[in-house]
Amino acid sequence: MADIKYEIKENIGEISESPKGWKKELNLVSWNGRKPKFDLRDWAPEHEKMGKGITLSVEELKNLRDLLNGMEL
Template identity: 50%
Template sequence: MKFQILKEIAVLKEGKNGWRKELNLVSWNGNEPKYDIRWWPPNKSDIGKGLTLMPEELFQLGEVIPMLSRDLHLLHQG
């Protein structure tokens, strides 16, 4: 699988092995870029498990996340 990381947006988590879960804008096999949440090694020579989102899916997720944070707050109070 061929990929090109067009924009590195955020590191979400770093594992003990040096791999990082990142949010990036990625073009897969020369196709239209999509937002991608995936584990990457330090040199980006391999591809870990992940999730690819169309822009409208990422924006929808952005609308849902604030509601989840309120729910999580209530769970930790209980």
């Protein structure tokens, strides 16, 4: 498996926490030295491990925001 390098540039917020201490977070992350993107995924307590997630550009994040704002919950 390829070595994936990441740097969390900014922690925007926590969405939830599992009983095992993993947190679902929205962060601004640079993957393999590339331009940072918004990233939503589960992280182990010290950010040493991560779960599957999604990365979004600014435009994609704005579109998601608009979709969520239009929902009736």
